[in-house]
Amino acid sequence: MTSVQDPDLDWILQIEECKHVGGSRIKVQGPSKVVALKVSPSVVCLLSHTGKDKLFACSGTIVECGGKESDGTFVGIILTSASLLRCPSGAASLAPDIKVDVLLPDGKLLQGEVFAYDFHYNLSVIKIRSDTPFPTPSLRNLDESIPVTLQPALNSTSPRHSDSFKIRPGDKVKALGRHYHSHSLVIASGSFTIGLCEFDCQELMMSTCKMGSQIHIGGPLINCAGEVIGINFYHERYTPFLPINIAYRCLEHLKIQRSVNRPWLGMELTNFYAVNLADMEKIVQKFPHISEGVVVEKVVKGSPAEVAGILPCDVIVSCGGHSVRCSSEFFGITWDKTRESVPVVVMRASCGNRQMLTIDVEDTSEHRYNRWPIPSTYLDMFWRSAEK
Numbered sequence: 001m002t003s004v005q006d007p008d009l010d011w012i013l014q015i016e017e018c019k020h021v022g023g024s025r026i027k028v029q030g031p032s033k034v035v036a037l038k039v040s041p042s043v044v045c046l047l048s049h050t051g052k053d054k055l056f057a058c059s060g061t062i063v064e065c066g067g068k069e070s071d072g073t074f075v076g077i078i079l080t081s082a083s084l085l086r087c088p089s090g091a092a093s094l095a096p097d098i099k100v101d102v103l104l105p106d107g108k109l110l111q112g113e114v115f116a117y118d119f120h121y122n123l124s125v126i127k128i129r130s131d132t133p134f135p136t137p138s139l140r141n142l143d144e145s146i147p148v149t150l151q152p153a154l155n156s157t158s159p160r161h162s163d164s165f166k167i168r169p170g171d172k173v174k175a176l177g178r179h180y181h182s183h184s185l186v187i188a189s190g191s192f193t194i195g196l197c198e199f200d201c202q203e204l205m206m207s208t209c210k211m212g213s214q215i216h217i218g219g220p221l222i223n224c225a226g227e228v229i230g231i232n233f234y235h236e237r238y239t240p241f242l243p244i245n246i247a248y249r250c251l252e253h254l255k256i257q258r259s260v261n262r263p264w265l266g267m268e269l270t271n272f273y274a275v276n277l278a279d280m281e282k283i284v285q286k287f288p289h290i291s292e293g294v295v296v297e298k299v300v301k302g303s304p305a306e307v308a309g310i311l312p313c314d315v316i317v318s319c320g321g322h323s324v325r326c327s328s329e330f331f332g333i334t335w336d337k338t339r340e341s342v343p344v345v346v347m348r349a350s351c352g353n354r355q356m357l358t359i360d361v362e363d364t365s366e367h368r369y370n371r372w373p374i375p376s377t378y379l380d381m382f383w384r385s386a387e388k
Contacts, residue, residue: 036174036187038226041135043219045103045180046112046126048084050095056084059177059219060102060126061228063251065134076134078102078126079231079251081218082117083372085124092119092369102128107183116254120262120369121201121242122233123250137220140165140227142243144192144205145326146273147291148280165223167192172224175209175232175239177216186215190239194274198235200370202268203246203331205230209239214374234374245328249335261338262364263331266303267310269294271326283315286352292325293317293347308359310346318345337361 042062048055060080068074084100087093100112110128117124128134143164175188190209197204207221214234221230221241230241253260272280272293283290293315299305310316316324319333320342334342338361346355 032172032174032187032189035222035224035226036176036185039137039176039220039222039228040185041105042137043105043176043178043185044078045178045183045215046078046080046084046218047101047103047180048095049099049101050088051097053088055088055095055098056086057180057215058084058217059215059232060084061220061231062128062134062136063139063228063248065136069129073129073131074133076128076130076136077115077251077255078112078128079218079247080124080126081231081233081372082119082122082124083217083374084126085114085117086119092366100126102126103178103180103183105178105183105185116258118250118254118260118262120364121203121246121250121260122370122372123231123242123247123254125251125254137222138225138227139244139248140223140225140229141245142167142205142229142328143326144168144271144328145292146271147325148273148284165225165227165229167223167229169194173207173209173229174222175207175211175216175219175241176222177211177219177232179215188216188239193238194271195238197240199233199240199372201240201242201372203242203328204233204240205243207239207241210237211239217374233372243328245332246335249332261335262369263334263338264303264362264364264368265305265334265359266300267296267305268298269316269327269330270297271295272315279313283313283347283349286349287315287347290315290317290347294324294327294330296346304360304362308344308357309355310344310357310359311348311350313350314346314348314355316344316346319343334361339363 046060047057060078062076063079064077066075087095102110102112113127115125115127141164143166171192177186188209190207193206216232217234219232220228223229230243231247233240250260275295296314324330341360344357
């Protein structure tokens with residue numbers, strides 16, 4: 001991993017103007033451009049066609065490159081959005097007669113091979129070949145846990161998950177994309193934030209990066225060290241992103257078995273530190289030792305969570321025999337336990353009791369697949385601007 005000497009200083013140094021897609025002017029900080037350039041050689045643009053009709057354009061990241069094949073070529077693995085492949089009707093199915101063009105940073109055009117995809121997590125894997133190796137970026141798992149410590153810890157232990165990037169609300173991030181017409185790198189600046197994401201996907205996190213174009217969709221979200229920490233999607237007010245923890249796990253499953261686990265529990269969760277003050281006070285009054293965990297916000301009627309006896313405001317502190325500090329940890333545990341029964345430990349503030357329950361982790365049926373809306377007017381605007 002390449003570290004930054006002083007992350008705080010790195011993000012506030014000199015500002016200069018640069019040209020942005022469409023001729024508008026944006027502010028890009030000098031050191032931030034250096035960080036973006038660490039990733040830019042692996043950021044590509046993808047265009048899909050069905051027959052003679054243009055279907056979708058987005059960005060992607062070359063996350064892997066294998067050794068030289070028997071034919072002397074190198075194979076690159078691109079991770080991007082499955083919106084690239086989705087049927088024009090919006091159904092969770094592959095568009096007919098689909099072709100994918102891949103534009104490299106130097107403007108070179110390659111034919112992409114649709115290797116695998118998943119419409120629930122909105123991810124697709126595209127293969128490309130070249131006579132030379134493809135550059136790949138550093139990937140870093142996210143750890144968004146923040147202990148709410150009311151008193152000093154009695155014991156000092158080494159931090160867990162040292163291979164993860166510890167992220168906090170307000171930490172600076174960049175959403176990157178590549179424009180298919182000019183081949184230029186496009187950057188949207190913002191910070192990691194907590195709040196209500198309007199998408200179905202429970203695993204999504206949020207940044208305040210505001211996209212000026214759909215071209216950021218499928219592109220990487222990077223931290224201040226130039227490491228890829230997520231895959232971007234589109235919302236007009238913010239940028240939802242799938243943490244690389246989940247995205248790369250999907251990639252590994254797609255490469256091996258062309259499908260992924262899609263755990264469904266039927267509840268909405270938030271991190272303990274993100275609940276409102278009134279609810280947090282009720283919890284710590286009953287359980288003053290709690291500093292981390294995930295809080296249940298909503299339980300779907302008839303869901304595995306309801307059948308297990310989980311209630312809104314329960315704090316899940318353990319799952320499958322592992323302590324739970326944050327939602328990404330919980331999702332990771334349940335991912336591995338899809339179609340299995342898992343013990344969970346919850347702290348119930350309403351009665352002040354510790355509950356030991358068992359929940360069946362169901363596989364998500366197709367009618368419950370996550371929705372990934374992109375306004376059609378926005379797509380039309382993009383194609384018009386790209387054709388100028």
